[in-house]
Amino acid sequence: MTDALPEDIDDIIVDPRTYGDEHSYHRAFAALRQHDPVHWAEPRDYRPFWAVTRHADIMAVELNAKNFLNDPRQFLVTKTDEDMLLAQSGSSNFARNLVAMDDPDHRAYRALTSAWFGAKSVRALEEEITALARETVDRMIEKGDSCDFAKEIAAWYPLRTIMIVLGVPREDEPLMLALSQKVFGGTDSDSGGGDGMASMVEAFEAFNRYFNAITLDRRTNPRNDVATILANATIDGQPIGEKERNAYYLIVAAAGHDTTSSAISGGLLALIQNPEEMARLRANPDLIGNAVEEFIRWTTPVKHFFRTALGDCEVGGKAIRAGDSLMMCYPSGNRDEAVFDTPFAFRVERPDARKHIAFGYGPHLCLGNMLAKLEIRILFTELLARIDDIRLAGDPAWVEANFVSGLKRLPIRYTVRT
Numbered sequence: 001m002t003d004a005l006p007e008d009i010d011d012i013i014v015d016p017r018t019y020g021d022e023h024s025y026h027r028a029f030a031a032l033r034q035h036d037p038v039h040w041a042e043p044r045d046y047r048p049f050w051a052v053t054r055h056a057d058i059m060a061v062e063l064n065a066k067n068f069l070n071d072p073r074q075f076l077v078t079k080t081d082e083d084m085l086l087a088q089s090g091s092s093n094f095a096r097n098l099v100a101m102d103d104p105d106h107r108a109y110r111a112l113t114s115a116w117f118g119a120k121s122v123r124a125l126e127e128e129i130t131a132l133a134r135e136t137v138d139r140m141i142e143k144g145d146s147c148d149f150a151k152e153i154a155a156w157y158p159l160r161t162i163m164i165v166l167g168v169p170r171e172d173e174p175l176m177l178a179l180s181q182k183v184f185g186g187t188d189s190d191s192g193g194g195d196g197m198a199s200m201v202e203a204f205e206a207f208n209r210y211f212n213a214i215t216l217d218r219r220t221n222p223r224n225d226v227a228t229i230l231a232n233a234t235i236d237g238q239p240i241g242e243k244e245r246n247a248y249y250l251i252v253a254a255a256g257h258d259t260t261s262s263a264i265s266g267g268l269l270a271l272i273q274n275p276e277e278m279a280r281l282r283a284n285p286d287l288i289g290n291a292v293e294e295f296i297r298w299t300t301p302v303k304h305f306f307r308t309a310l311g312d313c314e315v316g317g318k319a320i321r322a323g324d325s326l327m328m329c330y331p332s333g334n335r336d337e338a339v340f341d342t343p344f345a346f347r348v349e350r351p352d353a354r355k356h357i358a359f360g361y362g363p364h365l366c367l368g369n370m371l372a373k374l375e376i377r378i379l380f381t382e383l384l385a386r387i388d389d390i391r392l393a394g395d396p397a398w399v400e401a402n403f404v405s406g407l408k409r410l411p412i413r414y415t416v417r418t
C-alpha cells in the first residue's frame with residue numbers, strides 16, 4: 001500500500017530536491033502510479049503537463065512518434081527561463097539537437113552517426129575502453145585505500161570515452177566536464193553553479209565556440225572520429241547548418257557521460273548496500289551483462305523527457321488534447337510493479353532487468369545505449385577483479401536536478417588485491 005497523493009504533488013514532481021533524495025522520489029511516484037498514473041500537473045513555476053508514470057503508458061507514448069512529438073518541449077524549464085529563451089532566440093528550444101527533432105529531420109540526422117554507435121563500431125572500441133578502464137582502476141589504486149568514487153573515478157571514465165568517440169584531445173577534458181555539468185546540473189549548487197538557465201546558456205555558448213574550432217580543423221584534417229563526420233556532414237546534398245552541427249556535438253558530448261557516470265556510481269552503491277548481490281557477482285562474473293542492465297534500471301539517470309500531443313488522443317484512460325505535453329517519468333516506469341517483480345529489490349540476476357526503459361524507447365531510443373553498456377561492463381569487470389572489500393566511508397549525496405542526476409559524492413574505502 002502506498003501513501004495517498006500529497007496535496008502539493010505537482011510541485012514535488014518538479015522540485016529538484018525530490019531528485020536529490022531517491023526515497024522521496026520513489027514515495028511520490030509510487031503514489032502516483034497507484035492513485036493517478038497519468039496525472040495532470042500544474043506546478044507553480046512551470047507550464048502544466050501530464051506526468052506519465054507507468055511503464056506501459058510511457059512505452060505507448062514513445063512508440064507513437066507520429067502523434068507524440070519531441071518539438072517543442074523536451075525537458076523541464078521554468079516559465080521564466082522559457083520566456084528568457086524565447087526573447088533571446090525566438091524559440092523555447094534550448095538547442096536543435098536530435099532530442100528536439102521529429103521526422104523527417106530526426107531520421108536524417110540520426111542516420112549520420114547511427115553506424116558509429118551501432119554494435120559493430122562499439123565492439124571495435126572494446127580494446128581502447130578496456131585500456132581506459134585499467135587506467136581508471138589504477139587511479140583508484142594510486143589514491144590508496146579510499147576515494148570519492150563519484151567525483152574522482154566515475155565522472156572521469158565515461159567522459160574520456162566520449163571524448164575519444166568525438167575526437168576531443170585529452171587536455172580539453174576538464175573544460176568539457178565543467179561545461180557539460182553546467183548544462184545538465186544547472187539547478188544544483190555543488191555541480192552546476194546553481195543559477196539555473198543563465199549558467200546553462202553560458203555553458204552552451206562556450207561549447208559552440210569550442211566546437212566551431214574543432215569543425216574547422218576536421219575539414220582540413222579529417223580523422224576517424226564523430227567530429228569529422230559532423231564537420232563534413234550533408235543532408236540531401238547540403239552541408240548541415242552550424243546550429244544543428246553544434247547541437248549534435250553538444251548532445252553527444254553531454255549526454256554521453258553524466259548519464260553513464262551516474263549509472264556507474266549508483267551501481268557501485270547498490271552493490272555496497274546489497275553485499276549478497278556483490279558476492280553473487282564476484283562469484284559469477286558471467287552475470288555482469290545482466291547486472292549492468294540492473295544498475296541502469298536501478299539508477300535511471302535520465303529522470304524524464306517530454307512529448308507533445310499532435311492530435312487529441314487517450315493515454316492510460318485520460319483524454320489528452322492536441323498541444324498538451326507529457327512528461328515520461330522513467331525512474332517511475334522502472335519501478336512499476338506491473339512489470340518488475342519486487343521492483344524495489346536490487347538483484348544482479350533479475351530476469352526482467354532488460355525490460356527497463358532507462359534508455360527511453362522507440363525512434364529516440366538512446367543513441368549511445370550500446371556504448372554505455374559496454375563501458376559499464378568493462379569497468380566493473382576490471383574493478384571487481386582488482387579491488388576487494390569495498391565499503392562506504394561517509395554519506396553518499398545526490399545531485400539535486402530534475403532532468404539528469406545521480407550521485408555527486410560516494411566516499412568509499414577498499415583494499416587492493418595483491
Ligand code: HEM
Nearest residue numbers: 098099255256259260302359360361364365366367368372
Ligand atoms: C546509462 C547511460 C545513459 C542513459 C541512461 C541514457 C538515457 C537516454 C534517454 C532516456 C534518452 C531519450 C530516449 C527517448 O526519448 O526515448 C537518450 C537519448 C540519447 N542519448 Fe543517451 N543515455 C545514456 C548514455 C548515452 C551515451 C554514452 C551516449 C553517447 C553518445 C548517449 C547519447 C544519446 C543521444 C545522442 C540521444 C538522443 C537520441 C535521439 O533523440 O534520437 N547516451 N539517452
